[in-house]
Amino acid sequence: MAILPAGRIDDGEAPGDLLEVEGKITRIGYRIAGERSALEVMRNYESALAQAGFETVFACESHETCGVDMMAFIANSGTVRPQGFGDAFFGGTAERALLASQESIDGVFHVFLHVVEDTSNNRTLLYQQVVEGVALRTDQVDVLQAGELQRSLERQGHVAVQGVYFDTGKSQLKQESGPALDQIAELLRANSHLQVYVVGHTDNVGDLAANTVLSEARAAAVVARLEAYYGIERTRLIARGVASLAPVASNADESGRSRNRRVEIVAQ
Structure with a gap:
């Protein structure tokens, strides 16, 4: 079971709009060195996801639109990602998040991305979670x-x-x-x-x-x-x-x- 933000988070204790999905979960953390902004990184992923047939469920482009507690909730709640997984995302000067999904005969796929600029270390941090849902059987009523x-x-x-x-x-x-x-x-x-x-x-x-x-x-x-x-x-x-x-x-x-x-x- 994966729990993914499907809306802004202003209170990590009562996050509100979360999406619970089941399937094979893959979590990857990237440290992207150099002058790669959160905008540039996210635009590349958005383009790739659109070409692959994914539809946007939720997207935000700043602390204001993501919610003041989005970053802390992702890093510390232990629900979106395991605690201790990769870098903590505090101190970023720019933040973006995206939840996208695709339905096919193979099942329902979800991709969640969270990107933060870490200017003090001249890098951009990306957290990516992919949930590969299994196609529903058509020989049973459920x-x-x-x-x-x-x-x-x-x-x-x-x-x-x-x-x-x-x-x-x-x-x-x-x-x-x-x-x-x-x-x-x-x-x-x-x-x-x-x-x-x-x-x-x-x-x-x-x-x-x-x-x-x-x-x-x-x-x-x-x-x-x-x-x-x-x-x-x-x-x-x-x-x-x-x-x-x-x-x-x-x-x-x-x-x-x-x-x-x-x-x-x-x-x-």
């Missing part, structure tokens, strides 16, 4: 699956639901989609006031107009199943299709195309 959907909706406003399957060029749901639909239904039952768009996505193979029709038909199939089999009110569900207009990976190879063929839940 409340945690619905819980992860809810957390992603709260964090990002949308979430890709893995495990919704169709034959190529078809809009009929395959039988293997049952566990994923169970997750969506569990989410909606647990949040009776939640209204969502069900959005179909395709890869870029074929005609855009045809893919737009196909993606909306697939979304409509999910909506119809949620209503007919799970009793979810149709008024809470709107089906939309965007074809290949919102990819999460490159369509240059099958690995990327398979990630782009998906169904997402978007909070209205």
Whole structure:
């Protein structure tokens, strides 16, 4: 279990917005010598994460925006990083933090970065924590699956639901989609006031107009199943299709195309 700041911290005793995530944890501390500012270091990481498909969950750019107790909480709480891990970050003249996430068929990945300039020693200190979440199994029904959907909706406003399957060029749901639909239904039952768009996505193979029709038909199939089999009110569900207009990976190879063929839940 990793605990990562997802908002400013003004009181280390009551830090408020923290994100708890599970998975393989890798912690690395860097001492970057020379005239490398916290801004320069963070911009390089932001660029690399964006190119890899990560989305920003939280970012701050100074003591004021990070919170007066962010630095102390990271260094001393024993939750964000083990006590005694690397350099203490006190005395920095500039501070930046970033929490980013990426969802894929392999699982949910989180990266947390904290950068501080140590001008007295002419260096910049970077703490990096990567949490590699394990992909959810699609052969079991689990409340945690619905819980992860809810957390992603709260964090990002949308979430890709893995495990919704169709034959190529078809809009009929395959039988293997049952566990994923169970997750969506569990989410909606647990949040009776939640209204969502069900959005179909395709890869870029074929005609855009045809893919737009196909993606909306697939979304409509999910909506119809949620209503007919799970009793979810149709008024809470709107089906939309965007074809290949919102990819999460490159369509240059099958690995990327398979990630782009998906169904997402978007909070209205």
